Amino acid sequence: MSIETISLSGRKKVVSNKEMTFLERLYLVAIFKGLVITIKHFFRRKKTIHYPEQVRVRSDVYRGQHQLKRDEQGRENCTACGLCALSCPAEAITMKAEERKANEKHLYREEKYASIYEINMLRCIFCGLCEEACPKDAIYLTTSKVLVPSSYEREDFIFGKDKLVMPLDVAMKNAQLKNAN
Amino acid sequence: MDSTFIIEKSVVILVVFAVTMIMAMYSTWAERKVAAYLQDRVGPNRAGWGGLLQPLADGMKLFSKEEFIPNTPNKFLFVVGPAIAMSTALMTSAVIPWGDKLHLFGRDILLQATDINIGLLYFFGVVSVGVYGIMIGGWASNSKFSLMGAVRAASQMVSYEIAMGLSMIALLMMTGSLSLREISMQQAEMNWNVFYQPLSFLIFLICAFAETNRTPFDLAECETELVGGYHTEYSSMKMGFYLFAEYANMFISATIISVLFFGGYNYPGMQWMVENAGVNPANVLGMVVLFAKICFFIFFYMWVRWTIPRFRYDQLMHLGWKILIPLSIINIMITGVVMLRGEIAAYLGF
Numbered sequence: 001m002s003i004e005t006i007s008l009s010g011r012k013k014v015v016s017n018k019e020m021t022f023l024e025r026l027y028l029v030a031i032f033k034g035l036v037i038t039i040k041h042f043f044r045r046k047k048t049i050h051y052p053e054q055v056r057v058r059s060d061v062y063r064g065q066h067q068l069k070r071d072e073q074g075r076e077n078c079t080a081c082g083l084c085a086l087s088c089p090a091e092a093i094t095m096k097a098e099e100r101k102a103n104e105k106h107l108y109r110e111e112k113y114a115s116i117y118e119i120n121m122l123r124c125i126f127c128g129l130c131e132e133a134c135p136k137d138a139i140y141l142t143t144s145k146v147l148v149p150s151s152y153e154r155e156d157f158i159f160g161k162d163k164l165v166m167p168l169d170v171a172m173k174n175a176q177l178k179n180a181n
Numbered sequence: 182m183d184s185t186f187i188i189e190k191s192v193v194i195l196v197v198f199a200v201t202m203i204m205a206m207y208s209t210w211a212e213r214k215v216a217a218y219l220q221d222r223v224g225p226n227r228a229g230w231g232g233l234l235q236p237l238a239d240g241m242k243l244f245s246k247e248e249f250i251p252n253t254p255n256k257f258l259f260v261v262g263p264a265i266a267m268s269t270a271l272m273t274s275a276v277i278p279w280g281d282k283l284h285l286f287g288r289d290i291l292l293q294a295t296d297i298n299i300g301l302l303y304f305f306g307v308v309s310v311g312v313y314g315i316m317i318g319g320w321a322s323n324s325k326f327s328l329m330g331a332v333r334a335a336s337q338m339v340s341y342e343i344a345m346g347l348s349m350i351a352l353l354m355m356t357g358s359l360s361l362r363e364i365s366m367q368q369a370e371m372n373w374n375v376f377y378q379p380l381s382f383l384i385f386l387i388c389a390f391a392e393t394n395r396t397p398f399d400l401a402e403c404e405t406e407l408v409g410g411y412h413t414e415y416s417s418m419k420m421g422f423y424l425f426a427e428y429a430n431m432f433i434s435a436t437i438i439s440v441l442f443f444g445g446y447n448y449p450g451m452q453w454m455v456e457n458a459g460v461n462p463a464n465v466l467g468m469v470v471l472f473a474k475i476c477f478f479i480f481f482y483m484w485v486r487w488t489i490p491r492f493r494y495d496q497l498m499h500l501g502w503k504i505l506i507p508l509s510i511i512n513i514m515i516t517g518v519v520m521l522r523g524e525i526a527a528y529l530g531f
Binding site: 031034035037038039041042044046047048050 | 215218219220221222223226484485487488489
């Protein structure tokens, strides 16, 4: 067997330029064959995922909308150290630090917290470097599993703490699950 | 001519008009749905159940769009173009027998707007006027793409009309009548013309694709080359009229194919139904059967559209002039020989 005739994939087809027979030149047979192929597809099951109703299962490492974490007692992890903003290659994150008052101990885990924390979702490239940079396990892209929703206004894409911080009841439920295990 | 006759005919015309419009409307929906299904997609499914309100949404969109008229020297022709396309598309349905007759209010109602004895000729005449809508619109648009599309459409329709007419002659030699009602009646009980004239049917079918500007002969509007062809410059409902006319034409040509070759409203056992179940149920079933045939051919048009790529322009002309026309002439000769075989045998002394 010479090297030209070997087909590693097993799908090699040699092109032939032979004269077409009369039946082939009529095209009607070929058209009929084509029609059979398309009608087979007509009855095939459709693989379409109807998006707003059905959501595709996302992988474990899928990076979607950011989430600011709470700990087991529902206190915010973020201490506004600014490492996420520093690591962000798209300059999407801004924040303002504030000192924790005595009566806010149940809200924030450490003495310092972010009073304003904003991510511009139009700038964000969802690289996940903020997640890697965070020393306090405060910001995650992989847990929310949602895409950033669309909107008509640019201002709507600057997400504040109201959209980013994980809801309290979810945090408590997570804590319960952790204790149960 | 009494007043009941006028009322009867007006009702029939109104119903035919409405049915043509609804069929054209839902052909757009079906086109998108069939295209989607043939390509493993689901197609429009948001407006109404299964996207059934999609044509209404499209219509509303087209109505509410800005009506843009390009800077053309002849605005009148620009407006007339879609009007001609639309009216000719709707005129053809006048001669089609949708069923035999209904017996209502003590009188027989023919299910046909008018039974003229040159029905088929009328159909050809109106269809060839239809090309003016495209030509005038394309020319008045004052755009290279539109003009190109119009020129292509004109030459394509003119050349395929010849083959279409010639293929019809073989059929007419057999039927001996141009009245579509008579042709339908001759095909009672599976006596379909397609079994006697398969070649004529094939030529007619191919020409019908060309006449309605459908793929593989959609050179008049081919998006990949001419933006939108003759309706490039059109917007709003004028554009909608062109698209609508195309689908109405498709419906009419599917109807003509069903009537000429597939027995029209006839179905096996129709005579038995008339005797046992009465005239009305038998003919209502006949209408349903005709519509099933029409729907199949409309589906066939779409099926072919999403299977075969577009012909090249020279291939189109080659097929029309060098293959279909000689073939239909040969078909006429064969038909003549078969019809006169007794005389020929006698002449040759068998």
